[in-house]
Amino acid sequence: MTRSEATVTDGPEPTTGTPASTAAPAGDITATMAPDGSPWLLEVRGLTKRFPGVVANDNVDLTLATGEILGLLGENGAGKSTLVKMLFGIHQPDEGMMWLNGTEIRPAGPGDAISRGIGMVHQHFQLVPPLTVAENIVLGAEPRKRRLFDRRGAERRVREISERYGLEVEPSDVLGDLPVGIQQRVEILKALYREAQLLILDEPTAVLTPQETDELLAIMRDLAASGVGIIFITHKLREVLAVTDRVTVLRRGRSVGTVDTSSATTESLAELMVGRSVVLRVDKNEAEPGRVVLDVRDLEVRDDRRQTTVRGATFDVRAGEIVGVAGVEGNGQRELVEAITGIRPIHAGTVTIEGFTVHGHPRSVREHGVAYIPEDRERDGLVGDYSVADNLVLTEYHRRPFAGHGLRHPDAVDHLASELVERFDVRTPGIDVAVSTLSGGNKQKVIVARELSEDKHLVVASQPTRGVDVGSIEFIHNQLVAARDRGSAVLLVSAELDEIFGLADRIAVIYEGRIVAVCDPATVSREDVGLLMAGGQPSEPVAAG
Amino acid sequence: MRAEWRQWVLLPVAAVIVGLVAGAILILISGDNPLTAYGGMAEGAFGSSDAMSRTLEKATPLILGGLAVAFAFKAGLFNIGGQGQLLLGAAFAAWIGFDLNLPMVVHLPLALVIGGLAGAALGAVAGLLKATRGTHEVISTIMLNFVAANLTDWLVSRDGPWKDPESGAVARSPQVLDSAALPRLGFLPVGFLVAVAVAAAVWWIVNRSVLGFEISTVGHNAKAATYAGISVVRITVVAMLISAFLAGLGGAIQTQGVNGRFEPGFNSGLGFDGITIALLARTNALAVVPAALLIGAMDAGSTLMQSRTDVPPEIISVIQGFILFLVAAPSVVRWLLRLREDIGGTKIDLASGWGAS
Numbered sequence: 052m053t054r055s056e057a058t059v060t061d062g063p064e065p066t067t068g069t070p071a072s073t074a075a076p077a078g079d080i081t082a083t084m085a086p087d088g089s090p091w092l093l094e095v096r097g098l099t100k101r102f103p104g105v106v107a108n109d110n111v112d113l114t115l116a117t118g119e120i121l122g123l124l125g126e127n128g129a130g131k132s133t134l135v136k137m138l139f140g141i142h143q144p145d146e147g148m149m150w151l152n153g154t155e156i157r158p159a160g161p162g163d164a165i166s167r168g169i170g171m172v173h174q175h176f177q178l179v180p181p182l183t184v185a186e187n188i189v190l191g192a193e194p195r196k197r198r199l200f201d202r203r204g205a206e207r208r209v210r211e212i213s214e215r216y217g218l219e220v221e222p223s224d225v226l227g228d229l230p231v232g233i234q235q236r237v238e239i240l241k242a243l244y245r246e247a248q249l250l251i252l253d254e255p256t257a258v259l260t261p262q263e264t265d266e267l268l269a270i271m272r273d274l275a276a277s278g279v280g281i282i283f284i285t286h287k288l289r290e291v292l293a294v295t296d297r298v299t300v301l302r303r304g305r306s307v308g309t310v311d312t313s314s315a316t317t318e319s320l321a322e323l324m325v326g327r328s329v330v331l332r333v334d335k336n337e338a339e340p341g342r343v344v345l346d347v348r349d350l351e352v353r354d355d356r357r358q359t360t361v362r363g364a365t366f367d368v369r370a371g372e373i374v375g376v377a378g379v380e381g382n383g384q385r386e387l388v389e390a391i392t393g394i395r396p397i398h399a400g401t402v403t404i405e406g407f408t409v410h411g412h413p414r415s416v417r418e419h420g421v422a423y424i425p426e427d428r429e430r431d432g433l434v435g436d437y438s439v440a441d442n443l444v445l446t447e448y449h450r451r452p453f454a455g456h457g458l459r460h461p462d463a464v465d466h467l468a469s470e471l472v473e474r475f476d477v478r479t480p481g482i483d484v485a486v487s488t489l490s491g492g493n494k495q496k497v498i499v500a501r502e503l504s505e506d507k508h509l510v511v512a513s514q515p516t517r518g519v520d521v522g523s524i525e526f527i528h529n530q531l532v533a534a535r536d537r538g539s540a541v542l543l544v545s546a547e548l549d550e551i552f553g554l555a556d557r558i559a560v561i562y563e564g565r566i567v568a569v570c571d572p573a574t575v576s577r578e579d580v581g582l583l584m585a586g587g588q589p590s591e592p593v594a595a596g
Numbered sequence: 597m598r599a600e601w602r603q604w605v606l607l608p609v610a611a612v613i614v615g616l617v618a619g620a621i622l623i624l625i626s627g628d629n630p631l632t633a634y635g636g637m638a639e640g641a642f643g644s645s646d647a648m649s650r651t652l653e654k655a656t657p658l659i660l661g662g663l664a665v666a667f668a669f670k671a672g673l674f675n676i677g678g679q680g681q682l683l684l685g686a687a688f689a690a691w692i693g694f695d696l697n698l699p700m701v702v703h704l705p706l707a708l709v710i711g712g713l714a715g716a717a718l719g720a721v722a723g724l725l726k727a728t729r730g731t732h733e734v735i736s737t738i739m740l741n742f743v744a745a746n747l748t749d750w751l752v753s754r755d756g757p758w759k760d761p762e763s764g765a766v767a768r769s770p771q772v773l774d775s776a777a778l779p780r781l782g783f784l785p786v787g788f789l790v791a792v793a794v795a796a797a798v799w800w801i802v803n804r805s806v807l808g809f810e811i812s813t814v815g816h817n818a819k820a821a822t823y824a825g826i827s828v829v830r831i832t833v834v835a836m837l838i839s840a841f842l843a844g845l846g847g848a849i850q851t852q853g854v855n856g857r858f859e860p861g862f863n864s865g866l867g868f869d870g871i872t873i874a875l876l877a878r879t880n881a882l883a884v885v886p887a888a889l890l891i892g893a894m895d896a897g898s899t900l901m902q903s904r905t906d907v908p909p910e911i912i913s914v915i916q917g918f919i920l921f922l923v924a925a926p927s928v929v930r931w932l933l934r935l936r937e938d939i940g941g942t943k944i945d946l947a948s949g950w951g952a953s
């Protein structure tokens with residue numbers, strides 16, 4: 052399923068080429084020096100890690116100076132996670148060496164890495180919600196007083212560190228009550244409490260609102276200024292350009308180059324990552340909106356805690372147009388989408404799809420021609436232990452030709468799966484492998500293939516490119532536009548303004564469960580949409596479309 | 597394909613061997629010869645056609661108890677109520693067996709089906725509570741075990757409706773009629789054949805049917821099942837119903853094929869052996885049969901072992917406990933036998949029945 056090399060036009064040579072292979076015998080290899088003559092904070096040379104069937108890291112080189120922010124870029128499956136897991140001692144390298152401040156290290160496990168001053172903030176927080184901020188931070192290395200936990204001492208230490216690095220938290224707050232952005236600060240403080248000199252941030256902005264992201268980037272700059280070296284893993288090129296000093300790009304397990312951020316552009320980084328020119332702007336024609344397909348009137352929906360989070364939303368989506376719902380996460384988008392797709396009960400108001408009134412029952416909604424790309428693909432959209440083939444028929448398994456008289460027809464399933472894998476360019480070793488073994492972008496392609504392989508009246512796509520590599524983003528965007536052009540109504544919910552502005556024909560801004568404005572992306576400014584998302588009012592009234 | 601097969605077989609076999617070795621050490625410590633003891637056990641289980649029959653008879657309810665647990669596991673449910681469902685099935689099968697007078701082609705299947713349905717009714721309570729009120733099935737099925745035990749006690753007690761009038765002070769039902777009894781073909785009890793056929797049917801439902809796909813989708817990821825349009829409520833109830841039917845059927849076969857009547861408190865703990873067997877079989881319905889035969893053989897051979905040596909039959913429970921422990925903690929076996937990480941196949945997610953979901 053690998054793309055043949057002939058179709059790939061390689062990107063330009065990186066400004067700083069990777070050094071030639073380390074031919075010297077292992078015993079003689081020593082760490083090199085940073086430009087200022089001191090040892091690098093971290094140096095990685097020739098790191099190789101093989102898993103059964105794949106070389107996850109192939110001779111990877113990387114350097115990081117004290118006080119530097121290094122971006123680590125790469126598509127999903129390029130080997131970023133494997134690399135940092137080796138730094139943090141979760142995996143052990145098969146070949147290659149690592150030096151920390153000129154001393155060779157080979158972390159045996161996370162505990163070993165932490166004691167050497169390496170801290171890692173995982174994408175999924177490793178925190179205990181019922182405990183306080185201070186308790187979470189000191190957990191495992193608690194200050195003691197007469198053999199008992201010294202709560203006051205812990206809170207004092209946490210306050211000291213949080214002031215020193217400008218990371219504001221209240222040590223006595225219960226963690227579970229705090230917003231995600233603050234919880235992430237607690238994760239960073241946890242590493243700093245353990246005196247990390249090297250901080251690895253694994254896609255830290257994936258869970259943050261735009262405002263929280265800005266705050267995090269500012270924090271990273273402050274931390275670097277106080278001498279911490281940071282490895283910043285992200286897919287978002289704009290963030291890399293905004294905050295890093297240098298960028299190392301991985302592609303298919305190899306480090307294909309390290310560039311100075313000052314000389315890089317979004318386009319040049321994207322090319323390095325994917326190995327070919329990437330169209331970041333979506334090419335699309337003017338929409339030709341037809342009849343109203345989705346009609347949402349005064350909709351009220353409650354969340355899992357029985358709080359009303361969608362509070363009287365009213366909007367519509369027509370055939371042949373993409374309506375983008377822009378909003379800061381947590382303003383009712385999730386509940387809105389789940390109510391439209393029948394997964395969550397409607398508390399008040401109506402949702403009508405082509406004249407069909409939605410009353411729960413996800414299956415009857417699907418049967419009325421609705422495709423749904425869910426926000427949390429691992430949780431809602433896939434069964435990880437199932438094969439790629441079974442996941443491709445997850446919503447159609449009970450229909451002909453995939454089943455009849457209560458029996459499944461595996462041959463028909465395999466036939467369709469082979470065809471879809473080909474058509475949607477899902478990179479998988481086969482249709483029988485468990486879908487959980489695929490990269491994030493390919494998992495999403497499985498969902499897109501399943502949902503968009505047939506024409507539907509309505510396509511609901513929630514965060515369709517979150518955590519997905521650049522190459523797959525382009526592909527998914529094109530698929531959504533193609534669905535629109537074939538006459539589907541498309542409802543796109545995204546926390547990325549770039550995505551909304553790139554795809555949407557109309558923008559509906561959601562704030563506190565209401566659609567506060569519907570605007571034309573050609574005439575409205577990003578700033579005004581941002582202001583509306585934050586609950587403000589632009590000085591010029593925005594025309595409702 | 598062969599490598600995969602090895603993965604599935606190696607770990608349980610290794611667990612059994614390690615369990616037997618641990619048992620041998622205990623027998624040595626208690627001053628007996630483990631070879632004599634195990635020899636007696638083997639002879640008592642396989643040494644004669646009577647011994648073979650006994651092993652197969654012991655294995656039969658174990659197969660159904662194991663299937664009940666394994667099937668519920670597929671839907672992410674932990675049915676600990678096998679014991680109660682089995683008792684209810686045994687009692688109702690006995691009632692049909694002694695109270696009605698019908699030709700065998702109707703009588704025997706009717707008794708078995710009614711027994712299964714009695715078990716299913718008990719399971720349905722737990723399934724409905726789980727699906728509608730979120731009551732955890734581990735709690736409700738344990739509680740329902742007490743309900744079933746006391747209800748069946750009463751049914752055949754002095755004041756109960758199904759008491760054998762000729763038994764005096766003994767609480768038991770009358771003998772089931774011949775037309776409702778499971779016969780024996782030579783040394784082969786027909787009940788065992790029924791159990792094997794049911795195991796094949798369960799395997800087929802799980803792996804080939806639309807229902808099986810829905811059940812395992814719910815078991816693997818209930819959120820994704822909802823997304824796919826599967827009613828988690830319906831599947832939870834159906835899975836619990838079928839699981840409990842299997843346990844009830846096990847009780848019915850025990851009554852019609854072995855005991856010949858219902859007596860309270862017979863083979864207590866059988867429902868719990870089902871958990872051992874389901875885990876030993878790694879929840880594969882076909883593998884439940886050999887797993888149940890193994891446990892059944894140990895039980896059948898324990899009497900002769902005891903008469904040959906001074907080894908108490910409780911040592912069998914100790915060995916079975918060891919095996920369960922080793923199957924549930926495969927890393928111990930891997931460490932003991934220096935097996936590679938990937939041997940042992942995918943783990944059985946015992947926790948899936950426990951969380952908040």
